[in-house]
Amino acid sequence: ENYAIKTGIHPKDSTLKNIATMEKQLREMGASFDWDYELATCMPEYYKWNQWLFLKLYEKGLAYRKNAPVNWCPKCNTVLANEQVVDGKCERCDSEVIKKNMTQWFFKITEYAQELLDCLPDLDWPEKTKKIQTNWIGRSEGSQVAFTVEKDGEILKDENGNDLKLEVFTTRADTFMGVTYVVVAPESELCNILTTDECRAAVEDYKVFTSKASDIDRMSTTREKTGVFTGAYAIHPLNGRKVPIWTSDYVIAAYGTGVVMAVPAHDERDFEFATKFGLDIIRVVQSAEGVEDELPYCDKKGILVNSGEFDGIEMHAAIDAIVGKLATMGMGEKKVNYRLRDWLISRQRYWGTPIPMIHCEKCGVVPVPESDLPVLLPYDVEFTPDGESPLAKCDSFMNCKCPKCGGDAKRDPDTMDTFVDSSWYEFRYVDNKNDNAIFDKDKVKALCPVDKYVGGPEHAAMHLLYARFIAKAMRDMGLIDFDEPFTSLVHQGIILGPDGNRMSKSRGNTVAPDEYVAKYGSDVFRTYLAFGFAYTEGGPWSDKGLQAITKFTGRVEKLAEEVSGTPKCDISALSMGKEEKDLNYVLNYTIKSVTNDVDRFQFNTSIARMMELINAIGKYQQTANADKGFVRYCTEILILLLSPFAPHMTEEIWCEKFGNDYSIFNQKWPSFDESALVKDEIEIAVQINGKVSFKIDVPADADQAAVEGLVKGDERFEKALAGRNIVKFIYVKGRLANVVAK
Numbered sequence: 168e169n170y171a172i173k174t175g176i177h178p179k180d181s182t183l184k185n186i187a188t189m190e191k192q193l194r195e196m197g198a199s200f201d202w203d204y205e206l207a208t209c210m211p212e213y214y215k216w217n218q219w220l221f222l223k224l225y226e227k228g229l230a231y232r233k234n235a236p237v238n239w240c241p242k243c244n245t246v247l248a249n250e251q252v253v254d255g256k257c258e259r260c261d262s263e264v265i266k267k268n269m270t271q272w273f274f275k276i277t278e279y280a281q282e283l284l285d286c287l288p289d290l291d292w293p294e295k296t297k298k299i300q301t302n303w304i305g306r307s308e309g310s311q312v313a314f315t316v317e318k319d320g321e322i323l324k325d326e327n328g329n330d331l332k333l334e335v336f337t338t339r340a341d342t343f344m345g346v347t348y349v350v351v352a353p354e355s356e357l358c359n360i361l362t363t364d365e366c367r368a369a370v371e372d373y374k375v376f377t378s379k380a381s382d383i384d385r386m387s388t389t390r391e392k393t394g395v396f397t398g399a400y401a402i403h404p405l406n407g408r409k410v411p412i413w414t415s416d417y418v419i420a421a422y423g424t425g426v427v428m429a430v431p432a433h434d435e436r437d438f439e440f441a442t443k444f445g446l447d448i449i450r451v452v453q454s455a456e457g458v459e460d461e462l463p464y465c466d467k468k469g470i471l472v473n474s475g476e477f478d479g480i481e482m483h484a485a486i487d488a489i490v491g492k493l494a495t496m497g498m499g500e501k502k503v504n505y506r507l508r509d510w511l512i513s514r515q516r517y518w519g520t521p522i523p524m525i526h527c528e529k530c531g532v533v534p535v536p537e538s539d540l541p542v543l544l545p546y547d548v549e550f551t552p553d554g555e556s557p558l559a560k561c562d563s564f565m566n567c568k569c570p571k572c573g574g575d576a577k578r579d580p581d582t583m584d585t586f587v588d589s590s591w592y593e594f595r596y597v598d599n600k601n602d603n604a605i606f607d608k609d610k611v612k613a614l615c616p617v618d619k620y621v622g623g624p625e626h627a628a629m630h631l632l633y634a635r636f637i638a639k640a641m642r643d644m645g646l647i648d649f650d651e652p653f654t655s656l657v658h659q660g661i662i663l664g665p666d667g668n669r670m671s672k673s674r675g676n677t678v679a680p681d682e683y684v685a686k687y688g689s690d691v692f693r694t695y696l697a698f699g700f701a702y703t704e705g706g707p708w709s710d711k712g713l714q715a716i717t718k719f720t721g722r723v724e725k726l727a728e729e730v731s732g733t734p735k736c737d738i739s740a741l742s743m744g745k746e747e748k749d750l751n752y753v754l755n756y757t758i759k760s761v762t763n764d765v766d767r768f769q770f771n772t773s774i775a776r777m778m779e780l781i782n783a784i785g786k787y788q789q790t791a792n793a794d795k796g797f798v799r800y801c802t803e804i805l806i807l808l809l810s811p812f813a814p815h816m817t818e819e820i821w822c823e824k825f826g827n828d829y830s831i832f833n834q835k836w837p838s839f840d841e842s843a844l845v846k847d848e849i850e851i852a853v854q855i856n857g858k859v860s861f862k863i864d865v866p867a868d869a870d871q872a873a874v875e876g877l878v879k880g881d882e883r884f885e886k887a888l889a890g891r892n893i894v895k896f897i898y899v900k901g902r903l904a905n906v907v908a909k
């Protein structure tokens with residue numbers, strides 16, 4: 168859509184064109200996709216099921232609307248999810264993100280916060296990615312405690328006429344008796360309720376000031392603390408003390424309750440704030456009896472002081488004692504808190520799935536009936552953003568009838584975050600043409616969960632978390648019967664420009680696949696991609712590496728040509744001399760290594776093993792009585808091992824040169840003979856007084872006496888000994904002979 172705004176080309180046109188181009192490139196490279204199962208998330212056949220999913224989540228209470236402060240990108244003119252704000256900036260355009268209150272749709276991912284954590288250890292995912300998710304979910308165990316409020320000399324009541332409770336989450340309930348003020352987030356509704364008329368002007372000014380700061384800035388520990396008094400007081404439930412309620416932007420409405428209790432004696436940030444504004448500082452924890460630790464004292468060990476009935480209690484035990492007391496008063500309880508927020512999915516954008524909800528003046532929010540899906544995204548819409556949803560300006564889209572009362576109503580003008588598309592697409596691939604259901608349960612059951620998922624690490628806290636959440640929600644709806652969508656995950660590395668920097672047009676270091684494919688063919692290009700980089704690490708592009716592959720594939724073709732006229736030998740009938748055994752060892756070692764390495768995404772070492780094999784074949788061909796049938800046999804296996812990397816060339820050799828049946832891809836993957844990997848002879852090092860003197864071949868099963876005989880019989884040994892006497896001879900089986908000489 169940003170591209171569309173820039174160029175004026177309709178997003179649908181450019182998207183479909185891009186899909187066609189990329190599909191062509193992938194086909195040219197021989198990528199093995201079954202194109203019958205292709206899907207495009209921007210087509211109604213797909214997004215109809217986004218809408219269906221939305222309705223199901225709504226039924227389950229997992230989709231809801233609320234007025235909330237949201238991240239707003241002033242340049243993109245749209246709301247952003249927390250995950251799309253990077254260092255306080257818009258992930259797409261790098262503009263400074265600001266806060267704005269809007270009514271938005273949310274998916275209740277927090278409902279699954281604990282399960283999303285609990286399932287992580289069992290996933291075969293990179294540890295770093297699991298850690299990112301763990302931190303993002305941010306579980307902390309603590310307590311929720313409450314204060315009542317005095318404003319203008321009276322106890323403040325809630326809408327039901329009960330005492331208004333100011334709820335606070337804390338991990339340090341032991342310091343509760345040291346609370347000297349309370350802070351409320353400036354953007355929260357509570358701040359408006361608490362502020363007295365006398366203080367309103369100052370608070371309003373302050374709100375304007377803080378709306379410009381990003382969450383990251385606000386939470387920064389080095390940022391100068393700012394704030395103003397709201398005019399209201401919190402009443403401490405245990406000692407009855409009246410403490411002032413301030414507003415400061417280091418408290419964020421979206422985190423926890425948007426209110427914090429301040430204990431300046433035992434918290435760096437509170438201490439700084441209290442010192443600046445002249446607020447009370449009361450010590451309630453000491454490292455030991457009678458010790459006056461320097462304040463703020465933030466160590467998590469010690470005993471309570473100045474805490475009335477809790478004096479002398481060890482601080483961890485004090486948490487239980489204090490929260491226990493508060494619980495009897497209905498003013499506190501133990502609580503687990505999560506940093507994870509619900510997933511904001513409304514976008515004031517054109518290019519997305521229309522939200523299947525109708526707003527009726529009489530009936531309120533009414534879901535579009537399932538039978539009316541899909542709600543089609545109209546084509547002719549002015550999509551240049553001006554802060555309002557583009558669809559809101561399209562009358563033919565907006566005006567509709569209320570499904571409940573039949574009266575005039577309006578559609579929801581927003582579209583869904585495009586991450587909704589990818590939150591469940593893995594299941595749709597299995598059954599992409601289904602018109603009657605989101606997917607067939609049995610088909611998904613047969614093929615899912617995805618056993619190997621490849622994607623970038625930048626998705627750690629977004630797509631990969633959303634998809635896990637949606638899978639769990641679908642499981643609870645009975646759509647699938649497993650817990651996790653992707654059992655095993657691999658992050659691909661990034662191929663850099665030849666200069667070692669990220670490829671970019673402005674740096675002029677881009678490498679265009681098409682040119683290389685045209686010049687060298689896609690087999691060379693693919694094999695180089697496999698050989699030139701550790702798959703998960705990537706690295707700089709190298710034309711030299713590509714040349715090495717050109718040389719290698721050239722040798723393979725030449726060898727295939729040479730052996731094309733010779734039938735392959737019957738390996739079981741081949742009489743194996745030393746040379747044959749050596750080559751057979753390399754052959755089987757290669758099969759074993761490639762089989763294991765490919766499984767572990769170690770494609771570069773797989774190619775390296777095949778290069779060693781072709782060297783060994785070449786060496787064998789030089790020997791006097793080389794068996795041509797055996798060379799052909801080894802070459803066929805090499806061709807089979809190479810086929811996933813260089814499919815076109817190997818298919819041609821297999822059928823045309825070797826006259827085998829079509830296709831090489833219908834053949835069994837070569838298996839290796841474990842007994843060929845047991846060497847008759849092994850090379851060991853001979854050490855004299857701890858220094859390697861020379862290397863010698865000995866029978867693999869030789870014992871100490873036999874090895875001692877062989878070593879002593881070698882003329883190099885006598886020379887190395889230089890007249891000294893052997894004190895000790897130790898043979899470490901299969902590795903070395905250690906000789907102590909004097």
Ligand SMILES: [Zn+2]
Nearest residue numbers: 240243257260
């Ligand atoms: Zn932006």
Ligand SMILES: [Zn+2]
Nearest residue numbers: 527530569572
């Ligand atoms: Zn209605």
